[in-house]
Amino acid sequence: MSDIKMEGTSAPAVRRDPYEVLSVSRDSSDQEIKTAYRKLALKYHPDKNASNPEASELFKEVAYSYNILSDPEKRRQYDMAGFEAIEAEGMDMEIDLSNLGTVNTMFAALFSKLGVPIKTTISANVLEEALNGTVTVRPLPIGTSVSGKVEKQNAHFFGVTISDEQAEAGIVVRVTSAAQSKFKLLYFEHDANGGYGLALQEDSEKAGKVTSAGMYFLHFQVYRMDSTVNALAMAKDPEAAFFKRLEGLQPCEVSELKAGTHIFAVYGDNFFKPASYTIEALCAKTYEDTTHKLQDIEGQILRKRNELRQFETEYRKALARFQEVTNRYSQEKQSVDELLKQRDSIHSSFTVTRTLTTISGSGSGHFSNGSSSKLSGEDYKGDSPSEDGSSDSKEKYSKRKWFNLNLKGSDKK
Numbered sequence: 001m002s003d004i005k006m007e008g009t010s011a012p013a014v015r016r017d018p019y020e021v022l023s024v025s026r027d028s029s030d031q032e033i034k035t036a037y038r039k040l041a042l043k044y045h046p047d048k049n050a051s052n053p054e055a056s057e058l059f060k061e062v063a064y065s066y067n068i069l070s071d072p073e074k075r076r077q078y079d080m081a082g083f084e085a086i087e088a089e090g091m092d093m094e095i096d097l098s099n100l101g102t103v104n105t106m107f108a109a110l111f112s113k114l115g116v117p118i119k120t121t122i123s124a125n126v127l128e129e130a131l132n133g134t135v136t137v138r139p140l141p142i143g144t145s146v147s148g149k150v151e152k153q154n155a156h157f158f159g160v161t162i163s164d165e166q167a168e169a170g171i172v173v174r175v176t177s178a179a180q181s182k183f184k185l186l187y188f189e190h191d192a193n194g195g196y197g198l199a200l201q202e203d204s205e206k207a208g209k210v211t212s213a214g215m216y217f218l219h220f221q222v223y224r225m226d227s228t229v230n231a232l233a234m235a236k237d238p239e240a241a242f243f244k245r246l247e248g249l250q251p252c253e254v255s256e257l258k259a260g261t262h263i264f265a266v267y268g269d270n271f272f273k274p275a276s277y278t279i280e281a282l283c284a285k286t287y288e289d290t291t292h293k294l295q296d297i298e299g300q301i302l303r304k305r306n307e308l309r310q311f312e313t314e315y316r317k318a319l320a321r322f323q324e325v326t327n328r329y330s331q332e333k334q335s336v337d338e339l340l341k342q343r344d345s346i347h348s349s350f351t352v353t354r355t356l357t358t359i360s361g362s363g364s365g366h367f368s369n370g371s372s373s374k375l376s377g378e379d380y381k382g383d384s385p386s387e388d389g390s391s392d393s394k395e396k397y398s399k400r401k402w403f404n405l406n407l408k409g410s411d412k413k
Contacts, residue, residue: 139159
C-alpha cells in the first residue's frame with residue numbers, strides 16, 4: 001500500500017492541462033480517458049518506482065487529471081473555465097507514503113480510528129498481473145456464494161458467467177465480512193491485450209455488524225457512496241457532516257452487463273491481517289420487488305440531496321441570526337442584572353439603622369438630618385431648674401411661670 005487518498009486539494013504546484021497529462025484529446029470518450037489513465041497509473045505507480053521520486057509526483061498528477069476528466073461535471077466545468085471553476089474541496093489529495101514502511105499502515109490505522117475515512121490505492125502487482133492476464137480466476141455461478149480469506153494487498157479473482165436473460169434482468173454482486181474486515185470489491189473489463197483492466201471499485205463500508213460492498217447492474221443509474229468526500233470538513237463542522245453526507249453519492253460508471261463472463265475480485269485492504277469475506281452473485285429477476293424499491297429509493301435520495309443543498313443556505317442564515325440574537329440576549333441579561341444591582345444598592349442607602357450607627361460611632365453632639373426632629377437632653381434642661389437646686393434658679397423659674405399665667409389672665413379680662 002503506497003498511497004492514501006484523503007479529502008482535500010491534490011493539485012500539483014504547477015498544474016498542466018489534464019488532457020495533456022493523459023495524452024488524450026478534448027473530444028476523447030470516457031473509455032479512452034480511462035484506458036490512458038490505467039496505463040499511466042501503472043507506469044508511475046509508487047510500488048514500481050520506489051527509487052524514483054519523480055514517478056510519485058507524476059502518479060499524483062495523473063490521478064489528479066483523471067479525477068477531473070472522469071467526472072462529467074468537473075470535466076464540463078474545466079472545459080468552460082479551467083481550474084478556477086473546479087471546487088478545491090471536492091478534490092482528492094494523494095499522500096505519498098511509499099517510502100515510510102510500517103509508518104504507512106500506522107498512519108492509515110490512526111485516521112481510521114479517528115473516524116476519518118481514507119482511500120487506498122490497489123497494489124501495482126495486482127493491477128499488472130490482471131492486465132497481463134496471469135491471475136487465477138475461480139468460477140462464481142449465479143445464485144451461489146463463496147467464502148474465503150485474502151491476504152492484505154492481494155486479490156482473489158472470480159468469473160461470473162451470465163446468459164442473455166440474466167443480463168436483461170440485471171445482476172448484483174455483493175461481498176460481506178462478518179469479521180468486519182476492510183476490503184475492496186473490484187470489477188475488471190476485458191482488455192484488448194487479453195488481460196483485465198480495472199473498471200470499478202467499491203470500498204467496504206460498515207453496515208450493522210458486518211462490512212459490505214456491492215455492485216448493481218440493473219439497467220438504471222445506481223449510485224455508490226464515497227464516504228471520503230469532504231471527510232475532514234465534516235469532522236470539523238457537525239452541521240457539515242449532515243449537509244455533506246449525501247454529497248458522497250457518485251454515479252456508477254457501469255449500469256448493465258452483457259451476456260458472457262465478467263471478472264470480479266476481492267482485494268484485501270486490511271492494514272494488519274487478512275480479510276475474511278463471502279462473495280455472492282445474484283440475478284435480479286428473483287428480486288423484482290427489491291429492485292423496484294432500490295430504484296425508488298435512489299430517486300428519493302437524489303431529490304433529498306437537492307433539497308438539502310437549498311436548505312443548507314437557509315439553515316446557515318438562520319443559524320447566524322440565532323447566534324446574533326443569542327449574543328444580544330446575553331448582553332441584555334448582563335445589562336439588566338447590573339442595573340438592578342445598582343438599584344438595590346441605592347435602595348439600601350435609605351436606612352435609619354445605618355445613620356444611628358454612624359452617630360454613635362462619631363461621639364459628636366450633632367445630629368444628622370434623619371434625627372433633627374428629636375430634642376436633646378440639654379435643650380430640655382435649659383427650661384428646667386438647674387441641678388444645683390439654688391434658690392435663685394427656682395425663683396426665676398417660678399416667676400417665669402407666674403408671669404406667663406398673669407399675662408394670660410390679663411388677656412382674658
